[in-house]
Amino acid sequence: xxxxxxxxxxxxxxxxxxxxxxxxxxxxxxxxxxxxxxxxxxxxxxxxxxxxxxxxxxxxxxxxxxxxxxxxxxxxxxxxxxxxxxxxxxxxxxxxxxxxxxxxxxxxxxxxxxxxxxxxxxxxxxxxxxxxxxxxxxxxxxxxxxxxxxxxxxxxxxxxxxxxxxxxxxxxxxxxxxxxxxxxxxxxxxxxxxxxxxxxxxxxxxxxxxxxxxxxxxxxxxxxxxxxxxxxxxxxxxxxxxxx
Amino acid sequence: xxxxxxxxxxxxxxxxxxxxxxxxxxxxxxxxxxxxxxxxxxxxxxxxxxxxxxxxxxxxxxxxxxxxxxxxxxxxxxxxxxxxxxxxxxxxxxxxxxxxxxxxxxxxxxxxxxxxxxxxxxxxxxxxxxxxxxxxxxxxxxxxxxxxxxxxxxxxxxxxxxxxxxxxxxxxxxxxxxxxxxxxxxxxxxxxxxxxxxxxxxxxxxxxxxxxxxxxxxxxxxxxxxxxxxxxxxxxxxxxxxxx
Numbered sequence: 001x002x003x004x005x006x007x008x009x010x011x012x013x014x015x016x017x018x019x020x021x022x023x024x025x026x027x028x029x030x031x032x033x034x035x036x037x038x039x040x041x042x043x044x045x046x047x048x049x050x051x052x053x054x055x056x057x058x059x060x061x062x063x064x065x066x067x068x069x070x071x072x073x074x075x076x077x078x079x080x081x082x083x084x085x086x087x088x089x090x091x092x093x094x095x096x097x098x099x100x101x102x103x104x105x106x107x108x109x110x111x112x113x114x115x116x117x118x119x120x121x122x123x124x125x126x127x128x129x130x131x132x133x134x135x136x137x138x139x140x141x142x143x144x145x146x147x148x149x150x151x152x153x154x155x156x157x158x159x160x161x162x163x164x165x166x167x168x169x170x171x172x173x174x175x176x177x178x179x180x181x182x183x184x185x186x187x188x189x190x191x192x193x194x195x196x197x198x199x200x201x202x203x204x205x206x207x208x209x210x211x212x213x214x215x216x217x218x219x220x221x222x223x224x225x226x227x228x229x230x231x232x233x234x235x236x237x238x239x240x241x242x243x244x
Numbered sequence: 245x246x247x248x249x250x251x252x253x254x255x256x257x258x259x260x261x262x263x264x265x266x267x268x269x270x271x272x273x274x275x276x277x278x279x280x281x282x283x284x285x286x287x288x289x290x291x292x293x294x295x296x297x298x299x300x301x302x303x304x305x306x307x308x309x310x311x312x313x314x315x316x317x318x319x320x321x322x323x324x325x326x327x328x329x330x331x332x333x334x335x336x337x338x339x340x341x342x343x344x345x346x347x348x349x350x351x352x353x354x355x356x357x358x359x360x361x362x363x364x365x366x367x368x369x370x371x372x373x374x375x376x377x378x379x380x381x382x383x384x385x386x387x388x389x390x391x392x393x394x395x396x397x398x399x400x401x402x403x404x405x406x407x408x409x410x411x412x413x414x415x416x417x418x419x420x421x422x423x424x425x426x427x428x429x430x431x432x433x434x435x436x437x438x439x440x441x442x443x444x445x446x447x448x449x450x451x452x453x454x455x456x457x458x459x460x461x462x463x464x465x466x467x468x469x470x471x472x473x474x475x476x477x478x479x480x481x482x483x484x485x486x487x488x
Contacts, residue, residue, distance in 0.1 A: 153397030157426035174481050182401035221482045230405060233473035237418050238465045
């Protein structure tokens with residue numbers, strides 16, 4: 001499994017992903033699931049991936065190849081709108097999944113992949129899209145400012161509570177790390193390193209990309225502060241009426 | 245859906261359940277999923293239920309009928325060990341599910357039900373069992389002190405963090421309410437009233453059963469304190485190194 005989330009704020013974008021892949025408990029590997037594409041300076045295009053690793057690698061390689069191919073019908077460096085890129089990537093993904101369908105009809109759900117596409121092109125608004133295995137997609141919105149793929153449920157309550165479009169990039173980034181930590185603690189198939197990308201609106205050239213291995217000092221400090229704070233908070237919660 | 249959890253502590257048992265059933269978004273009802281059986285004074289037997297409502301009602305009625313039937317092979321008031329009761333209930337449940345199998349083979353997963361059985365008999369240890377749809381079951385243990393059924397993932401991180409067998413009944417009960425609140429916030433199919441049962445070890449005659457409707461003062465106070473506390477905690481979390 002995998003856990004990735006994208007938060008679309010007024011102030012910009014926050015993306016987080018884990019790096020564990022598992023094709024069984026005896027086949028665990030580390031792969032980055034955050035792909036920032038090298039394209040024209042007017043745009044930021046980042047893809048988070050979950051699902052079948054062969055499918056997600058096929059998609060990413062095809063996307064990279066198309067950038068360097070002036071004859072390709074679509075390419076990240078030429079497409080004018082982010083939602084067109086979502087459609088283009090969804091199409092490659094759906095095709096990659098079905099191309100193995102005839103030889104492995106039984107296992108086709110196993111081929112599935114989901115993506116989150118996030119970024120900004122020129123003066124257009126920054127956006128984030130969740131691309132489903134069938135290739136269709138939805139956008140984040142002010143009333144639904146975060147998107148998740150993979151093992152999404154454990155990390156959802158803290159995002160539900162803390163995220164609205166007005167929060168700061170840094171606060172949302174801390175929330176994403178805590179959401180990731182919840183998924184990692186509750187599900188062994190989600191694991192470090194955690195990658196984080198923080199991109200201010202209209203200034204994606206200032207985007208920060210961070211990578212937190214297990215034991216990285218900031219992540220450790222954040223986790224400890226969170227755990228200690230929760231313990232203190234628990235002690236202060238209102239007592240039942242029969243308690244002293 | 246449904247969410248129920250049981251926590252087995254050194255100090256006793258804490259059980260919590262929601263009360264929403266849904267057979268579709270236009271068919272939402274309120275049913276208690278916490279069943280405390282009226283049996284002999286030497287024992288406490290409580291069943292939490294999730295899954296198909298027809299199946300869970302069939303099981304509970306059969307169990308109640310068997311208590312009043314001296315010819316029944318098993319009955320809650322005569323069975324000597326709690327794990328035997330788990331096997332007995334698992335058997336009724338599995339049979340109730342398959343009895344509709346021939347006429348509705350396609351929909352048999354829809355018939356599934358899971359249960360948590362918790363209680364204490366005489367001087368035996370207090371225990372909790374998760375009964376799977378097939379009728380097999382596992383016990384809570386010191387290393388796995390809580391069990392969950394239904395929509396379990398949203399409420400798991402807080403239990404993972406806060407529960408070990410040494411915590412007090414009241415602290416565990418607050419944790420169960422917060423776990424329930426997380427499930428209710430993140431999933432519309434989990435809803436009030438919340439029921440809570442707190443039973444001290446070896447004194448189950450002192451068990452407390454509480455019911456929290458939406459807007460109940462203690463629940464409201466607890467939620468507000470939790471939300472305010474999380475907000476305060478978030479403000480105090482360690483800053484990234486580039487922040488002022």
